[in-house]
Amino acid sequence: MEKELHKDKRWVWRGLVLVIVALVLAAVMFSFRKYFHRSNSSEAKPHQVVEKYANALSIAMQFFDVQKSGKLVNNKIAWRGDSAMEDGSEVNLDLSKGMYDAGDHVKFGFPMAFTATVLSWAILEYGDHMNMVNELDNAHESLKWITDFLINAHPSEDVLYIQVGDPKLDHTCWERPEAMTGKRPVTQINASYPGTEVAAESAAAMAAASLVFKSIDSAYSGTLLTHAKQLFKFADTYRRSYSISIPEVQNFYNSTGFGDELLWAAAWLYHASGDKSYLRYVSTNGNTFANWGYPSWFSWENKLAGVQVLVSRVNFFGSKDISTEESLSLQSYRQTAETFLCGLLPESPVATSQRTADGLVWVNQWNPLQYSVASSFLAVVYSDYMLSSQTSNLYCSGKLYEPIELRNFAVSQLDYILGNNKMEMSYLVGYGSRYPQQVHHRGASIPVDADSNCTDGFKWLHTRHPNPNVAVGALVGGPSFNDTYTESRNNTSESEPTTYNSALVVGLISGLVTSSSQVESFVKN
Numbered sequence: 001m002e003k004e005l006h007k008d009k010r011w012v013w014r015g016l017v018l019v020i021v022a023l024v025l026a027a028v029m030f031s032f033r034k035y036f037h038r039s040n041s042s043e044a045k046p047h048q049v050v051e052k053y054a055n056a057l058s059i060a061m062q063f064f065d066v067q068k069s070g071k072l073v074n075n076k077i078a079w080r081g082d083s084a085m086e087d088g089s090e091v092n093l094d095l096s097k098g099m100y101d102a103g104d105h106v107k108f109g110f111p112m113a114f115t116a117t118v119l120s121w122a123i124l125e126y127g128d129h130m131n132m133v134n135e136l137d138n139a140h141e142s143l144k145w146i147t148d149f150l151i152n153a154h155p156s157e158d159v160l161y162i163q164v165g166d167p168k169l170d171h172t173c174w175e176r177p178e179a180m181t182g183k184r185p186v187t188q189i190n191a192s193y194p195g196t197e198v199a200a201e202s203a204a205a206m207a208a209a210s211l212v213f214k215s216i217d218s219a220y221s222g223t224l225l226t227h228a229k230q231l232f233k234f235a236d237t238y239r240r241s242y243s244i245s246i247p248e249v250q251n252f253y254n255s256t257g258f259g260d261e262l263l264w265a266a267a268w269l270y271h272a273s274g275d276k277s278y279l280r281y282v283s284t285n286g287n288t289f290a291n292w293g294y295p296s297w298f299s300w301e302n303k304l305a306g307v308q309v310l311v312s313r314v315n316f317f318g319s320k321d322i323s324t325e326e327s328l329s330l331q332s333y334r335q336t337a338e339t340f341l342c343g344l345l346p347e348s349p350v351a352t353s354q355r356t357a358d359g360l361v362w363v364n365q366w367n368p369l370q371y372s373v374a375s376s377f378l379a380v381v382y383s384d385y386m387l388s389s390q391t392s393n394l395y396c397s398g399k400l401y402e403p404i405e406l407r408n409f410a411v412s413q414l415d416y417i418l419g420n421n422k423m424e425m426s427y428l429v430g431y432g433s434r435y436p437q438q439v440h441h442r443g444a445s446i447p448v449d450a451d452s453n454c455t456d457g458f459k460w461l462h463t464r465h466p467n468p469n470v471a472v473g474a475l476v477g478g479p480s481f482n483d484t485y486t487e488s489r490n491n492t493s494e495s496e497p498t499t500y501n502s503a504l505v506v507g508l509i510s511g512l513v514t515s516s517s518q519v520e521s522f523v524k525n
């Protein structure tokens, strides 16, 4: 064989030249790939998976497993086990499921419900993408872990358990969830001590999840929808902030208003039920709650930007048989959504200045990455609505932008988060070769075989050693405004992950893991 190859050196030469030409061509095409994509983005290779995002998605999805409370099923995290099995028993309820909020072990209903709403939304928009990379079943399973909890937490129409564990008590301990022995009191809202935002967020979560499970388990989906309708009525009938009814919550997940959650819940109920009365609620209460023209950051405490994009969906795809007055209101939602999105585009005349020198959207030092991932998720979703409806441009103060530019913004944020930053640090734990080693997370920071107790466990918080267990998939708070990150386990604003960060980043990565989906109406006319 070897001899024969040597026999004709000219062919070897020609082969070499051809290879070089091919390489040069490939390099040229690679550097222009953006333009190739742009010119035929809808027809070309609709199902090409971006491998690094597929990898990131499978990692991000695992943080839900890290956070699960109760009796674990098919546990995939070697250092996790059953915990909090008695939660709810003092009121004869099984509140053992659900997820720990962050690095501690309180189950806070308000952000947990938001996690479920966002995860549902991600599945509804991008379930096909998740399925292509074998993550859809994991997403369903994690969502159900929360909705099972929410169903049990809502034992009668006007009672909802909104918290398990006392944060003050919980924070006097540093221990593994499996080792908890302290009391875990439950907190409820009811007709005398209502909590509109938490009831409405739980309604939104259950309505959105009912849509997710509709074709998988129609009985379960129906149960969720019934709870969602009751909770919305409870929220709307007894309008008072849970921060007023139960002032202790102000120190953790304080609410700054409930109008956004009412609109958000009604919008999800419309999508889930097709019942026009919910759409009417959204349009008639817009003037009161929607703050037209003034965009705000999408987060666990403010859902307005999310509502605006979600209601734009109706404007884009499902506005048959609705009155002119309603159409006008829906148009106002869409306009405010667009004002928000224009602010994200770095070149736009109305670009927000709330970003770091290296381009990361950065609003404040408390869990900064939540704003970047939440905005980017909305940008991808909206860009796909534009593509599907053949809306070619977004108008930003006289300048025109194409859907790809919203998508490029989202890509820039995700790539920064995955390591394209001056620290060369991935803020998604477990992804890449360099990621935070001192994540503020009790379970991850304590060796499985440690026999420390509630109080002397704090030595694991204060050690400068890397965590013995990887909190795989955790999206930590993130860098400071100057794009730097300091390893410090007790700096909660930088090194603590949250479950809602995970829902948001899972949504974002799912949107980007392959080219755009064709969007259809959730409501079948």
Ligand SMILES: *[C@@H]1O[C@H](CO)[C@@H](O)[C@H](O)[C@H]1NC(C)=O
Binding pocket: 187, 188, 189, 190, 192, 193, 245, 246
């Ligand atoms: C209603 O909720 C408040 C606040 O959590 C609680 O103090 C009160 O006991 C509850 N009412 C009943 C009847 O359980």
Ligand SMILES: *[C@@H]1O[C@H](CO)[C@@H](O)[C@H](O)[C@H]1NC(C)=O
Binding pocket: 243, 250, 251, 254, 255, 256
């Ligand atoms: C909670 O939010 C309310 C409304 O914005 C505010 O008045 C209150 O001071 C906040 N509480 C804390 C502890 O920050």
Ligand SMILES: *[C@@H]1O[C@H](CO)[C@@H](O)[C@H](O)[C@H]1NC(C)=O
Binding pocket: 453, 454, 455, 456
């Ligand atoms: C925890 O362990 C420390 C050190 O071993 C011990 O001094 C302390 O009494 C223990 N605390 C409890 C509540 O058992």
Ligand SMILES: *[C@@H]1O[C@H](CO)[C@@H](O)[C@H](O)[C@H]1NC(C)=O
Binding pocket: 365, 479, 480, 481, 486, 491, 493, 494
């Ligand atoms: C945590 O880190 C941020 C950013 O580096 C810094 O601004 C803040 O002061 C730190 N907080 C504490 C309590 O050390």
Ligand SMILES: *[C@@H]1O[C@H](CO)[C@@H](O)[C@H](O)[C@H]1NC(C)=O
Binding pocket: 480, 482, 484
């Ligand atoms: C960036 O911010 C951190 C925390 O606020 C600070 O410790 C560090 O010195 C700053 N670095 C630069 C280059 O300004």
Ligand SMILES: *[C@@H]1O[C@H](CO)[C@@H](O)[C@H](O)[C@H]1NC(C)=O
Binding pocket: 462, 490, 491, 492
């Ligand atoms: C973190 O711990 C170090 C040393 O234990 C301490 O100096 C620092 O003040 C702590 N920071 C916070 C935010 O607790």
